[in-house]
Amino acid sequence: MQIVILKNAAEVAAYGADIFEKQLNRKAESVLGLATGSTPVALYQNLIEKNKQGDISFKDAITFNLDEYLGLEGTHPQSYRYFMNEQLFNHVDINKDHTHVPPGNAKNPVEACQEYEAHIAAAGGIDVQLLGIGRNGHIGFNEPSSGLTSRTRVKTLTKETIDDNARFFGPDEYQPHLSITMGIGTILDAKKVVLLATGENKAEAIKATVEGPLTASCPASALQLHRDAVIVIDEAAASKLDNIEFYKHIEAENQKLQAHLASL
Numbered sequence: 001m002q003i004v005i006l007k008n009a010a011e012v013a014a015y016g017a018d019i020f021e022k023q024l025n026r027k028a029e030s031v032l033g034l035a036t037g038s039t040p041v042a043l044y045q046n047l048i049e050k051n052k053q054g055d056i057s058f059k060d061a062i063t064f065n066l067d068e069y070l071g072l073e074g075t076h077p078q079s080y081r082y083f084m085n086e087q088l089f090n091h092v093d094i095n096k097d098h099t100h101v102p103p104g105n106a107k108n109p110v111e112a113c114q115e116y117e118a119h120i121a122a123a124g125g126i127d128v129q130l131l132g133i134g135r136n137g138h139i140g141f142n143e144p145s146s147g148l149t150s151r152t153r154v155k156t157l158t159k160e161t162i163d164d165n166a167r168f169f170g171p172d173e174y175q176p177h178l179s180i181t182m183g184i185g186t187i188l189d190a191k192k193v194v195l196l197a198t199g200e201n202k203a204e205a206i207k208a209t210v211e212g213p214l215t216a217s218c219p220a221s222a223l224q225l226h227r228d229a230v231i232v233i234d235e236a237a238a239s240k241l242d243n244i245e246f247y248k249h250i251e252a253e254n255q256k257l258q259a260h261l262a263s264l
């Protein structure tokens with residue numbers, strides 16, 4: 001894993017956006033894996049700005065989102081489809097027909113999961129997958145005990161996740177307890193994975209992800225198996241790591257190597 005520790009949330013967003021900029025400029029028809037939650041919002045704002053400035057284009061890009069609440073229509077303000085339209089798709093030059101979010105309104109959710117996997121495969125697989133992380137180490141909606149080779153499927157949410165996400169729902173509003181999520185195996189198939197985390201309330205989950213054992217109890221620890229996983233965190237999210245100085249040293253050496261390669 002590449003562990004990048006930055007000063008604050010703004011630097012984390014900018015670093016993440018640069019990875020997407022490079023990817024889109026290397027391959028216009030990139031297949032991007034996208035995420036919801038509050039953490040990626042600032043990254044999406046960076047991408048919107050880069051798109052406005054003409055530095056990147058989504059014209060030929062294809063996107064697949066990680067997850068969706070089961071039981072919500074895409075027009076529901078708390079659905080992840082609605083979130084993506086509001087936070088990114090409505091503001092960039094993407095063809096909405098090329099954007100995919102698991103269908104929360106599927107009549108047959110089990111079949112819908114298989115179709116989602118088939119669509120990802122037909123697009124050639126995901127080039128870069130963006131991830132946030134839950135306080136319990138979940139990625140997408142892969143809650144603790146999720147199989148480390150799981151594929152897109154229906155998952156039941158933990159009470160912790162429901163409580164954490166309750167802030168987005170009104171007091172009398174129906175809040176789903178089920179979701180459709182890419183599996184951990186689906187995520188690990190992406191060619192590159194970029195996990196963003198900011199704030200002290202993610203520090204425990206980041207410690208378990210980076211320095212803990214590989215375990216279904218912390219689904220994000222599965223990223224230890226990925227050959228190109230980048231963990232981009234701020235000082236607060238890094239605060240419980242044992243080897244902070246070593247990770248900073250490795251990253252400084254990485255930057256030197258990249259500069260050398262660029263000069264060749």
Ligand SMILES: N[C@@H]1[C@@H](O)[C@H](O)[C@@H](COP(=O)(O)O)O[C@@H]1O
Pocket residue numbers: 035036037038039040066067131132133134135138139140141161165
């Ligand atoms: N399904 C999403 C996850 O993909 C996200 O990583 C998590 C953390 O969200 P936040 O970034 O708001 O802390 O929230 C939800 O549960």
